[in-house]
Amino acid sequence: MAGLLTPLTTWRGRITALLLVLLGLLPWYAPWLDAAGIISQKFALTLMTRVLILAIAAVSLNLILGYGGMVSFGHAVYIGLGGYTVGIMAHHGVQDGFLQFPLAIGLSALLALAIGALSLRTRGVYFIMLTLAFAQLLYYVGVGLEAYGGDDGLTINRRSDFAGLLPTRGLDKIVAFYIVSFVVLVLVLWLVHRLVNARFGMALRGTKSNETRMQALGFATFHYRLAAFVIAGAICGLAGALLANHTEFISPAMMHWTRSGDLIVMVVLGGMGSLFGPLYGAIAFLLLEEFLPSLLRLVLTWLHGGISAVLGGAAIGTLDAWLRLAEYWQIALGTIMILVVLYARGGIDSLFGRPRHG
Amino acid sequence: MTLLIEQTLNGIQLGLLMFLLAAGLTLVFGIMDLVNLAHGSLYMFGAYFCASFTAWTDSFVIGALLALPAALLLGVIVEVVVARKLYRRDHLDHVLATFGLILIANDLVRLVWGPDGRRIPLPAWLNQPIYLTPDLPYPTYRFAVIVVGAAVALFLYWLVTRTRTGMWIRAGASNRTMIGALGINVELLFTLVFGLGAVLAALAGLMAAPIVTVSIGMGDNILILAFVIIVIGGIGSIKGAFIAAMIVGMIDTLGRALLPDLLKTFLSVAAANTAAPALSSMMIYLLMAGVLVWRSTGLFGARG
Numbered sequence: 001m002a003g004l005l006t007p008l009t010t011w012r013g014r015i016t017a018l019l020l021v022l023l024g025l026l027p028w029y030a031p032w033l034d035a036a037g038i039i040s041q042k043f044a045l046t047l048m049t050r051v052l053i054l055a056i057a058a059v060s061l062n063l064i065l066g067y068g069g070m071v072s073f074g075h076a077v078y079i080g081l082g083g084y085t086v087g088i089m090a091h092h093g094v095q096d097g098f099l100q101f102p103l104a105i106g107l108s109a110l111l112a113l114a115i116g117a118l119s120l121r122t123r124g125v126y127f128i129m130l131t132l133a134f135a136q137l138l139y140y141v142g143v144g145l146e147a148y149g150g151d152d153g154l155t156i157n158r159r160s161d162f163a164g165l166l167p168t169r170g171l172d173k174i175v176a177f178y179i180v181s182f183v184v185l186v187l188v189l190w191l192v193h194r195l196v197n198a199r200f201g202m203a204l205r206g207t208k209s210n211e212t213r214m215q216a217l218g219f220a221t222f223h224y225r226l227a228a229f230v231i232a233g234a235i236c237g238l239a240g241a242l243l244a245n246h247t248e249f250i251s252p253a254m255m256h257w258t259r260s261g262d263l264i265v266m267v268v269l270g271g272m273g274s275l276f277g278p279l280y281g282a283i284a285f286l287l288l289e290e291f292l293p294s295l296l297r298l299v300l301t302w303l304h305g306g307i308s309a310v311l312g313g314a315a316i317g318t319l320d321a322w323l324r325l326a327e328y329w330q331i332a333l334g335t336i337m338i339l340v341v342l343y344a345r346g347g348i349d350s351l352f353g354r355p356r357h358g
Numbered sequence: 359m360t361l362l363i364e365q366t367l368n369g370i371q372l373g374l375l376m377f378l379l380a381a382g383l384t385l386v387f388g389i390m391d392l393v394n395l396a397h398g399s400l401y402m403f404g405a406y407f408c409a410s411f412t413a414w415t416d417s418f419v420i421g422a423l424l425a426l427p428a429a430l431l432l433g434v435i436v437e438v439v440v441a442r443k444l445y446r447r448d449h450l451d452h453v454l455a456t457f458g459l460i461l462i463a464n465d466l467v468r469l470v471w472g473p474d475g476r477r478i479p480l481p482a483w484l485n486q487p488i489y490l491t492p493d494l495p496y497p498t499y500r501f502a503v504i505v506v507g508a509a510v511a512l513f514l515y516w517l518v519t520r521t522r523t524g525m526w527i528r529a530g531a532s533n534r535t536m537i538g539a540l541g542i543n544v545e546l547l548f549t550l551v552f553g554l555g556a557v558l559a560a561l562a563g564l565m566a567a568p569i570v571t572v573s574i575g576m577g578d579n580i581l582i583l584a585f586v587i588i589v590i591g592g593i594g595s596i597k598g599a600f601i602a603a604m605i606v607g608m609i610d611t612l613g614r615a616l617l618p619d620l621l622k623t624f625l626s627v628a629a630a631n632t633a634a635p636a637l638s639s640m641m642i643y644l645l646m647a648g649v650l651v652w653r654s655t656g657l658f659g660a661r662g
Contacts, residue, residue, distance in 0.1 A: 065450075071449065071450050071453070073453065118647060118650075118651050121651065121654060122650055122654045123654070124449065125387075125393060125449050125589075125593065126589060126650055126654060126655065126656075128393070128449060128453070129585055129586070129589045129646070129650075130589075130646075130647060130650050132582065132585070133586060133589075133643040133646045133647050133650075134643070134647060136582060136639075136643050137640050137643040137644065137647070140636040140637075140639045140640045140643070141636070141640065143632075143635075143636045143639075144632055144633040144635075144636030144637060144640075146628060146629045146632040146633065147629075150632045151632075257582055258578065261395075261453070261457045264450070264453060264454065264457075265454060265457065268450065268454055325469075328465040328466075328468065328469045329465075330461040330462070330464065330465040331461070331462050331465045331466060331469075333458075333461055334458035334459060334460070334461030334462035334465075335458065335462065336458075337454060337455065337457065337458030337461070338440060338455045338458040338459065340454075341444075341447075341451050341454045341455040341458070342443055342444075342455065
């Protein structure tokens, strides 16, 4: 575990360590934030649980996208499969998490094996489109499953039961589930860290930069890429099983192609091929989604005040009319994405100094 | 039998619409090597422009004719402001930046036109059936779409194979650097091709508009279908896009029309009605996966 965070002597290491500590201790200082009137305890924990779960999915995508150079545009399909496994089992009265979770992970690995075996024969944009096509295929399976709600989805009445270890109601349930998600995230980060620094990861990264040379060195590059693809799918299936438990709802929308797009945005926004990049990306993306409207209102209020002081209030319309613009915050989000692509290639991770790969 | 003919015509009509959308996409893709996810947004803007102009002029035809130059202008603006900076980047950057463009486009439409969908009313002469044979009525509007779509497809064929501009376009698709070295103004050519793609997408959008409702995000799902088509056809190949669009149009239409009856023989009516559209959509993606596994660059594609 120690190798994960060293060196603490660099700013990069210190910031990451601080972030993990802040995330890990959230359940303990959240009541204090609530009492101070900053943010409701329940809201903060629910929002951050979602962040942690999608961070797990983004970390798994980063394994193939960042380290393996495989632009999978259908990664949300494993979130869907993991979620549907939990949802369908719960629908038939099987609540045992020790059955649900291994099955969700196993099925996702199998699906990734099938998709990967076919898609990895192609290159470039054909690979992007093939992974997208398979994801759309499963999306329409979800839409067509009338027995499990079809397009409308399915509500999960009871969460996974781990031998009664997790509280099932009230604030305790939320706190316990947050801690579980955090522990899973740390374990996944540790696993990916070990993987990319092992011989396997070296070969995978070598394949990304020059596949022909790796083949000349005697590596069966297809097998390395496929293995990475399957591991990433399995981890993402785990994230899906967690997400279904978190939202207590499954629907085909979980695996719509725009969700796969969101995952790519998180990885690139955070920093590709950096261990903690996807975590930064997931935090930034989901918090932007949540708080950008309020932030915009703040900026607009400030701008309106400034301009009306100069030009006179009547000339530029009421503050209310200005604040209504904040509803269209996705324009700002889209602009941020384009600016990041055009001018900040390394993502958030590169802001903290020298990139540390793995 | 009548049903089969009618559904075949519907398939051709959908195929031609998809071809208009896919043709611009495959040109932009083949020549500038740009993965433009925002192509579906241009389709949406075409429909919204047409809805507004139709409302102002009280004529669908004038509205449509005004929407096309508006779409051209929009396409040129997008090319100059964003797309041009992406040509030298990799596909991942294209996906991200144009994904951002989709977010902007959808909210911009909500800001300008509001959240509710719009219907475009058809003039009376388009809103009645014509009789292809005495006992085979077919909606005039859908027939008009087939005529316009086929005419534009022929025009594109002429443009690409018989004109100097078309020669530049073909040369650009096979070797960008070389035509620049031969003294062609590549920047202008790229802007032109992007603008042409925008006009074709807008034409598809405004022609689909009276059949479906004009709504936010209407381009998002059809965009993926257009990508499927150009990948099946082979990137950069107009001929491939045409053939693939026809196949996809047929599968989608005939699947939706014929599968429910087939499925009802062993499923409940409700289950069959839900499963049939899903199944015909799945068949399209299965077709694409099959084609790519068989030929990794599509039916008529040369490069990856």
